[in-house]
Amino acid sequence: MQHFLLSAAARTLSLKKVYQMGEGKAYQTFCELRWPETEGEAVCPKCGCVETYNISTRRKFKCVACHHQFSVTSGTIFASRKMSFTDLLAAIVIFVNGAKGVSALQMSRDLDVQYKTAFVLAHKLREAMQAEQATAKLDGIIEIDGAYFGGHVRQENHKADRKDRRLAMNQTGKRQCVVVMRERGGSALPFVVRHEGDAVPYVRDHVGTLATLHADEASSWDVLHAGWQTWRINHSVAFSDEGACTNQAESYFSRLRRMEVGTHHHIAGPYLRSYAGEAAWREDNRRVDNGSQAMLVAGAAMASGVSRQWAGYWQR
Structure with missing residues (x-):
């Protein structure tokens, strides 16, 4: 009997598909993960208002009620990110594809980023993974x-x-x-x-x-x-x-x-x-396809608050 990881059912998302979808589709994916109850429509994280203005030039939103400006990653574990949404989604795919884990050095080479960027990003993803384990x-x-x-x-x-x-x-x-x-x-x-x-x-x-x-x-x-x-x-x-x-x-x-x-x-x-x-x-x-794994990790990261341990880690 064929092992699950060797079957086609285990491969539903690849780096090729991530980069083919483009930055706009990757951005929309993060919006849907952040606000699944409104199908990706922005909800103000400050007052909870569902009516917002879309500032398309900066990919930001402005709340109609309290005028608070925010982005899709504001208040999440990806707050203050500098990576593009395509690279961020690709990093998650690389991370989940390693059955025995992925080193920060390999991730830094695959994404062409500094080692410290890959190191902190990987630990932020691990922090999101552990969120459900505490309770x-x-x-x-x-x-x-x-x-x-x-x-x-x-x-x-x-x-x-x-x-x-x-x-x-x-x-x-x-x-x-x-x-x-x-x-x-x-x-x-x-x-x-x-x-x-x-x-x-x-x-x-x-x-x-x-x-x-x-x-x-x-x-x-x-x-x-x-x-x-x-x-x-x-x-x-x-x-x-x-x-x-x-x-x-x-x-x-x-x-x-x-x-x-x-x-x-x-x-x-x-x-x-x-x-x-x-x-x-x-x-x-281990029996979940890699596309679903990536969405589980990304969804957990978007549902997690700003990391107290890893936000600004290299700046002490």
């Missing part, structure tokens, strides 16, 4: 597991100088644990903690009391038995036993690990949460 609630059968990322210690050249990297004294202290809770047939919800057991409070906040949890034999998950029906699997014996497994969580970690090792090569500590959220989004939408 997510999981139920049903949920698999939970943790894996450690970052803080790599390179071994010494000579064998006599090498140290046991498993000991705390020989570690950098920068290694962090990504814990994912993944609902079978549903969504994945990742968190970044210092140690695996620190994720238990997040389980209480985001998992329904009637859910069934599947975890490995790590002692960190012993406390789960007090609040939920919990199945455990000993991975030293089997990966799946009588329905108990964490294979969906392991699938998520496989993607995130490949993003770290094969695409980005280095994920700094403060940004690990962003990459973990991106991997969860890609896992949740």
Whole structure:
């Protein structure tokens, strides 16, 4: 059976189509994503009035009621943008086309922009992806597991100088644990903690009391038995036993690990949460065609407010 990503159904939007549609059509696409309830007709973000003047020479609008002037990206994550709408839509298509992520360097070369432009834009898209995860609630059968990322210690050249990297004294202290809770047939919800057991409070906040949890034999998950029906699997014996497994969580970690090792090569500590959220989004939408993926990301970005972390990042 052919894999979905190899089928024609997975390819519904390409860079060729984006640049063939032109700047006017790309602009209209963003208008429809910003104001879907009015089919792209502008709505004042200040007072909510639906009657506006169209200042076509500057692609801006003026509210009839409060005279506030605004553009389609005002108050969104793309506020103060300098890229054309065609390039912005192309950047989103490039971003979603990477099954294991896309590096900022590759995006900067494809779009012919500075590396810092691609870096900030990619992180803004990741921020939009994570918007729905903050309030997510999981139920049903949920698999939970943790894996450690970052803080790599390179071994010494000579064998006599090498140290046991498993000991705390020989570690950098920068290694962090990504814990994912993944609902079978549903969504994945990742968190970044210092140690695996620190994720238990997040389980209480985001998992329904009637859910069934599947975890490995790590002692960190012993406390789960007090609040939920919990199945455990000993991975030293089997990966799946009588329905108990964490294979969906392991699938998520496989993607995130490949993003770290094969695409980005280095994920700094403060940004690990962003990459973990991106991997969860890609896992949740892995069976969605790339055109729909692009519209999901663009729609989430247009619905998000101005980024407090990335607006003016390089200007400090």
